[in-house]
Amino acid sequence: MKFNSYFNDIADSYLFAEVAARTAKYAAAHPDKKILRLGIGDVTLPLAPEVIKSLHAAVDDMSAKETFQGYGPYEGYEFLRERIRNYYSSYGVKLALDEIFVSDGAKSDLGNVLDIFSRDNTVLVPDPVYPVYVDTNVMAGRKIIYADATEQNGFLPMPDYSVKADIIYICSPNNPTGAAYTREQLKEWVDYANSLGAVILYDAAYECFISDDRLARSIFTVDGARTCAIEFCSFSKTAGFTGTRCGYTVVPKELTRDGFSANKMWLRRQSTKFNGVPYIVQRGAAAVFTDEGLKEIRANIAYYKNNAKLIAGVMDGLGIKYTGGKNSPYIWLKCPNGMSSWEFFDYLLENAQVVGTPGAGFGRNGEGYFRLTAFGSEEVTREATQRIQKLLKK
Amino acid sequence: MKFNSYFNDIADSYLFAEVAARTAKYAAAHPDKKILRLGIGDVTLPLAPEVIKSLHAAVDDMSAKETFQGYGPYEGYEFLRERIRNYYSSYGVKLALDEIFVSDGAKSDLGNVLDIFSRDNTVLVPDPVYPVYVDTNVMAGRKIIYADATEQNGFLPMPDYSVKADIIYICSPNNPTGAAYTREQLKEWVDYANSLGAVILYDAAYECFISDDRLARSIFTVDGARTCAIEFCSFSKTAGFTGTRCGYTVVPKELTRDGFSANKMWLRRQSTKFNGVPYIVQRGAAAVFTDEGLKEIRANIAYYKNNAKLIAGVMDGLGIKYTGGKNSPYIWLKCPNGMSSWEFFDYLLENAQVVGTPGAGFGRNGEGYFRLTAFGSEEVTREATQRIQKLLKK
Numbered sequence: 001m002k003f004n005s006y007f008n009d010i011a012d013s014y015l016f017a018e019v020a021a022r023t024a025k026y027a028a029a030h031p032d033k034k035i036l037r038l039g040i041g042d043v044t045l046p047l048a049p050e051v052i053k054s055l056h057a058a059v060d061d062m063s064a065k066e067t068f069q070g071y072g073p074y075e076g077y078e079f080l081r082e083r084i085r086n087y088y089s090s091y092g093v094k095l096a097l098d099e100i101f102v103s104d105g106a107k108s109d110l111g112n113v114l115d116i117f118s119r120d121n122t123v124l125v126p127d128p129v130y131p132v133y134v135d136t137n138v139m140a141g142r143k144i145i146y147a148d149a150t151e152q153n154g155f156l157p158m159p160d161y162s163v164k165a166d167i168i169y170i171c172s173p174n175n176p177t178g179a180a181y182t183r184e185q186l187k188e189w190v191d192y193a194n195s196l197g198a199v200i201l202y203d204a205a206y207e208c209f210i211s212d213d214r215l216a217r218s219i220f221t222v223d224g225a226r227t228c229a230i231e232f233c234s235f236s237k238t239a240g241f242t243g244t245r246c247g248y249t250v251v252p253k254e255l256t257r258d259g260f261s262a263n264k265m266w267l268r269r270q271s272t273k274f275n276g277v278p279y280i281v282q283r284g285a286a287a288v289f290t291d292e293g294l295k296e297i298r299a300n301i302a303y304y305k306n307n308a309k310l311i312a313g314v315m316d317g318l319g320i321k322y323t324g325g326k327n328s329p330y331i332w333l334k335c336p337n338g339m340s341s342w343e344f345f346d347y348l349l350e351n352a353q354v355v356g357t358p359g360a361g362f363g364r365n366g367e368g369y370f371r372l373t374a375f376g377s378e379e380v381t382r383e384a385t386q387r388i389q390k391l392l393k394k
Numbered sequence: 395m396k397f398n399s400y401f402n403d404i405a406d407s408y409l410f411a412e413v414a415a416r417t418a419k420y421a422a423a424h425p426d427k428k429i430l431r432l433g434i435g436d437v438t439l440p441l442a443p444e445v446i447k448s449l450h451a452a453v454d455d456m457s458a459k460e461t462f463q464g465y466g467p468y469e470g471y472e473f474l475r476e477r478i479r480n481y482y483s484s485y486g487v488k489l490a491l492d493e494i495f496v497s498d499g500a501k502s503d504l505g506n507v508l509d510i511f512s513r514d515n516t517v518l519v520p521d522p523v524y525p526v527y528v529d530t531n532v533m534a535g536r537k538i539i540y541a542d543a544t545e546q547n548g549f550l551p552m553p554d555y556s557v558k559a560d561i562i563y564i565c566s567p568n569n570p571t572g573a574a575y576t577r578e579q580l581k582e583w584v585d586y587a588n589s590l591g592a593v594i595l596y597d598a599a600y601e602c603f604i605s606d607d608r609l610a611r612s613i614f615t616v617d618g619a620r621t622c623a624i625e626f627c628s629f630s631k632t633a634g635f636t637g638t639r640c641g642y643t644v645v646p647k648e649l650t651r652d653g654f655s656a657n658k659m660w661l662r663r664q665s666t667k668f669n670g671v672p673y674i675v676q677r678g679a680a681a682v683f684t685d686e687g688l689k690e691i692r693a694n695i696a697y698y699k700n701n702a703k704l705i706a707g708v709m710d711g712l713g714i715k716y717t718g719g720k721n722s723p724y725i726w727l728k729c730p731n732g733m734s735s736w737e738f739f740d741y742l743l744e745n746a747q748v749v750g751t752p753g754a755g756f757g758r759n760g761e762g763y764f765r766l767t768a769f770g771s772e773e774v775t776r777e778a779t780q781r782i783q784k785l786l787k788k
Binding site for chain 1: 465
């Protein structure tokens with residue numbers, strides 16, 4: 001038997017593991033210090049009351065023979081897919097029910113979707129980038145090329161027609177940079193993909209943070225996207241489901257090539273290698289998109305956006321350049337005094353006991369940058385930003 | 395962009411989809427007839443009270459800031475992995491905690507584990523076989539060879555040293571045949587795999603149905619398995635989790651080749667393409683392996699085993715040959731009067747309104763056989779077996 005030797009080509013340490021290791025080492029050496037974490041993008045607010053109510057009711061369903069649920073549909077229950085469809089139509093995107101696939105999270109689907117593509121494709125990812133886009137393709141032995149996201153282009157690379165890509169990753173609002181495309185900018189990517197016959201894997205996990213109407217909440221708000229895009233979305237950031245695990249993927253029926261249909265292939269992949277999301281979790285997710293549920297989760301999102309504003313305000317005061325913070329839970333800042341990402345990580349940890357994420361972990365262009373997230377509690381965010389202000393203003 | 399053209403090589407219709415289609419067609423044409431389903435292997439009893447209690451408590455945890463759970467460990471919470479380790483040690487298998495990976499089900503992991511193997515491996519699957527073993531490998535472009543499971547070998551093929559396999563699938567107790575290997579028989583497979591440097595993917599999803607002590611509940615009860623086997627298990631059949639989604643995979647640290655460690659690769663795969671099982675579900679699963687939980691789920695298993703006994707008794711009375719039914723929820727019977735599998739399917743549906751699963755759907759050697767499952771309610775099982783008896787005794 002031969003193992004998959006492409007695993008040799010994956011960078012050895014996962015970014016967040018290294019962050020955790022350095023933090024743990026510091027904590028062990030300084031047990032008296034209170035460490036504040038604005039690093040990993042994990043939420044901190046509890047699930048919304050409507051979701052909790054729905055989860056309890058679903059657990060009750062599982063306790064009685066008459067209401068018990070066994071294997072569900074691979075693509076998710078209709079009660080949830082209908083709510084997702086309504087959510088899309090609330091901002092003008094019309095979808096067929098069988099274009100929506102419920103999953104256990106955007107990360108799983110972003111990785112697993114590669115099963116439907118040939119190994120023999122060239123992958124274009126922005127740099128810096130969510131490491132999972134790269135690692136999943138390295139594992140499969142695909143060739144990867146990069147689109148530079150830099151201060152010069154506002155961390156929003158635009159298509160370069162001299163580059164021939166087959167599979168294009170776009171994350172907007174972006175992780176880690178917090179930058180978000182307008183519909184006009186996305187249209188350029190859609191035109192580029194359609195002209196090449198490429199596919200765009202569009203990660204919309206942070207769409208709920210968009211408040212500026214010019215920005216795209218879905219790539220399907222852009223003409224032409226239905227022939228070239230797959231969209232991945234998640235309840236993780238929308239409704240605090242990081243530990244509850246539910247997402248959804250939209251695969252339009254017009255995305256076809258050489259007699260293959262992405263929609264049919266994805267259904268085949270899922271029915272063969274997946275058995276659906278827990279009934280209980282789907283009931284909880286369905287509560288998110290009720291009137292009451294939406295009201296509650298929007299209050300939570302406003303809470304995190306207020307944290308982002310706090311962080312952004314301190315950066316403004318210090319004269320530190322950054323993107324994000326307005327239509328995104330991430331603040332992507334330029335490390336002060338020419339420090340490298342990991343230098344700044346250690347500097348912040350040692351002098352302010354604040355943990356962030358080094359931009360270098362997201363790619364070559366991330367060097368010299370640093371990511372802070374708005375997902376902490378307001379108290380932690382306030383204290384952390386005060387410490388940062390005190391440390392850097394001197 | 396090129397799609398994965400190996401999808402062309404997958405058989406077009408998934409077995410259970412065809413069963414569902416024929417049944418729906420019959421039901422539409424005969425709305426007055428009561429159809430009894432002993433087809434798909436889905437459970438019917440509600441979750442055990444201890445599990446329900448634990449699920450409710452976990453939902454409450456998610457409702458308060460102090461007890462809320464965000465991203466969990468990729469490999470599952472320790473509270474669950476410790477219970478799984480204890481369960482294994484209750485029948486003599488010692489495992490390290492980091493050899494246990496919690497998943498959303500055996501089916502997902504059986505498919506996803508292929509990520510860690512090179513495409514360039516020869517896969518040996520028994521025939522008949524759970525279709526997922528074949529389809530997942532066809533999708534990835536691997537060469538598949540078959541080990542004949544027939545009446546002659548009691549549907550338990552043994553190793554053939556003239557065949558050079560790299561990845562070997564074993565499911566025991568078997569789906570669909572209900573046949574189960576003794577430890578001595580499994581030892582022959584382990585020796586064969588070790589002599590070739592092959593890996594055994596051991597599907598133990600039905601281990602909880604074993605009552606005969608000579609049969610293996612885990613491949614790790616066999617000497618030498620730790621250098622050649624990965625084991626997949628599930629709460630689906632053990633505790634009725636088909637709609638709740640939780641399983642576990644054991645990857646021993648001794649499974650290494652050419653400097654690669656299966657355990658490390660699987661952790662890398664999971665941390666890159668998976669974000670863990672819902673906290674709530676893991677809490678529910680942990681309740682299964684408490685004293686009270688085990689008592690409750692064993693009562694449920696006894697209920698299904700009684701159904702199996704009912705079906706087996708009728709087959710005995712009719713003089714129909716079968717395997718399974720004792721240490722398995724499946725009864726694999728020879729179609730009477732030389733009927734083909736699908737002929738018998740239609741015959742039973744039309745004349746007794748009983749739905750089973752045609753053996754031919756599981757492979758070439760399944761032709762002329764038929765699978766009935768013990769997962770229905772006792773009432774349905776009793777009525778279905780009475781109808782079968784009445785139909786076939788004439």
